[in-house]
Amino acid sequence: MSVVADAEEPGEHRGIVPDTLAEVSTREAEARPNTTLERKLGTFWRVQTVGWLFSAVFGFVSRIIAFEELAFALTLTAVLEPIGFSLTALAHSFFRDRIRGGVTLMVVVVALILSVLAGLSQMLVADAIKTAMLTQSDPNLVSGKLVIPAVYYTLVFMGWSLAYLWINAEVDVRTARVQRGEAREAALYAELNQLRSQLDSHFLFNALNVVAMEIPESPDIALEMTKRVAAYLRYSLAHHDQRLCSLSEELEAVHNYLRIQELRFESRLNYKFNVDPNIEKAQVPHLVMQPLIENAVKHGLATANGYLAISVTVERRGAQLALEIRNSGQLKTQSRDRPAVGLANTRRRLELHYPDRHRLTIDRTEDEVIVRMTLWGSACYA
Incomplete structure (x- = not known):
């Protein structure tokens, strides 16, 4: 038959774990340094740089194929990709503080509107470069074909915005999960320390009683x-x-x-x-x-x-x-x-x-x- 017993004296050590x-x-x-923001910032700039470098390579190759003009493709890439990098960096600064409490529907709507405006601005810059560089060589290349670049750049910025918001939301969820785990682990360590200290006092209480009787x-x-x-x-x-x-x-x-x-x-x-x-x-x-x-x-x-x-x-x-x-x-x-x-x-x-x-x-x-x-x-x- 299994039973439970203990060598304890009445009235001592009420409770196993303290309320504190x-x-x-x-x-x-709270005492641990909060490095979550620093980690997120470092990750953002690495992903931002790699992403726009990939976009530059992809855009450069696509423009050579589309226009068959090396200088023109190089100029577009050298102008548009840095602008895209700068606009998304500004968007990052704009949204960073506004999504700390979570991504709301209003934030998503604002991000989509800004993506459309950024796409239109890229379209206008691209059209100005085409007009300046290709009018004399082939006027047909600049005759009102603005819809395709407008759609392309808008989709690029929309994709960036949605990915940015989703990744930040996912990082926040995982960070909160890790912090809860760390807090629980700290509480368990504190409890183990308290339990260990309790055993020492428990032993001392009983041992001194024995000595006193002798x-x-x-x-x-x-x-x-x-x-x-x-x-x-x-x-x-x-x-x-x-x-x-x-x-x-x-x-x-x-x-x-x-x-x-x-x-x-x-x-x-x-x-x-x-x-x-x-x-x-x-x-x-x-x-x-x-x-x-x-x-x-x-x-x-x-x-x-x-x-x-x-x-x-x-x-x-x-x-x-x-x-x-x-x-x-x-x-x-x-x-x-x-x-x-x-x-x-x-x-x-x-x-x-x-x-x-x-x-x-x-x-x-x-x-x-x-x-x-x-x-x-x-x-x-x-």
């Missing part, structure tokens, strides 16, 4: 326990900025905790480790086993007739890392009024580090409690 996490992530997002009757043992608690906390502080640690480091932390309990319970506590040495470098969340070991000590000694045996087994099963903690005794029923911080903390950290890739169960038999933790793959948010 959203504020933390918002401040972090002071009246066994001051020497209490002094040695205090030293070991200090050593344990020194280890924790040395790794405070690490969300993950090697399995060997995690097991050493468990060893340190059990050594503290040994001073208190002496021969009534017996523990052993069965760990595959080939997986000691595997990365696991820091202090992920600590609350489970605390549960084993607290609930086990209270129900195991004065003697507690704990075994810790860790092995690799294909892509899975399997951890098992067994302790003699029974699992005490957890009161609803008692905040199961330690176990809830562990479950939440596993959800963040191994989303949909973990399993944590607590089962019991007549004389034994078995905790099994299975982790798939590598942890997220290292």
Whole structure:
């Protein structure tokens, strides 16, 4: 039968995640430099330059084929393409601030009207050049054929305008999606840090209570326990900025905790480790086993007739890392009024580090409690 329990004292640490996490992530997002505009500007000028260079090459070849006049084709290209480049650059400056809140129907209508006007202006410039250069050589080339260039240049500017608006709208959507993802990631990092800090305070609370109980009757043992608690906390502080640690480091932390309990319970506590040495470098969340070991000590000694045996087994099963903690005794029923911080903390950290890739169960038999933790793959948010 699977049940949930925790080694927690009444009234402590109400809640797992503080209400200010959203504020933390918002401040972090605001503190980051906003480079989105700079990236968009750089991308625009690169695309703008390449696009009009391609237009110049295409237009130059088309004009040679249409007019069979190299000088005329070169002149048209040298005049019209820079004008087109300049007009679209002005359009970019005009629309840049007006589409930050999104592309509206009015913006599209204005863009189409400006495209028609730009197309007509290009037509007039082209007609003036044709009149100046080709009248003497062949008057038939300039006799009122204005519709085709007007339509061509208008379509060019309309295509540019619609592409510009669509690309900016798409970039804004993707940027917003990325920013939401970054804000969520920042909130998750903040939550992981808070959960880790909560474990430290949770351990310190319980450890100091244990030391306080030993002071009246066994001051020497209490002094040695205090030293070991200090050593344990020194280890924790040395790794405070690490969300993950090697399995060997995690097991050493468990060893340190059990050594503290040994001073208190002496021969009534017996523990052993069965760990595959080939997986000691595997990365696991820091202090992920600590609350489970605390549960084993607290609930086990209270129900195991004065003697507690704990075994810790860790092995690799294909892509899975399997951890098992067994302790003699029974699992005490957890009161609803008692905040199961330690176990809830562990479950939440596993959800963040191994989303949909973990399993944590607590089962019991007549004389034994078995905790099994299975982790798939590598942890997220290292």
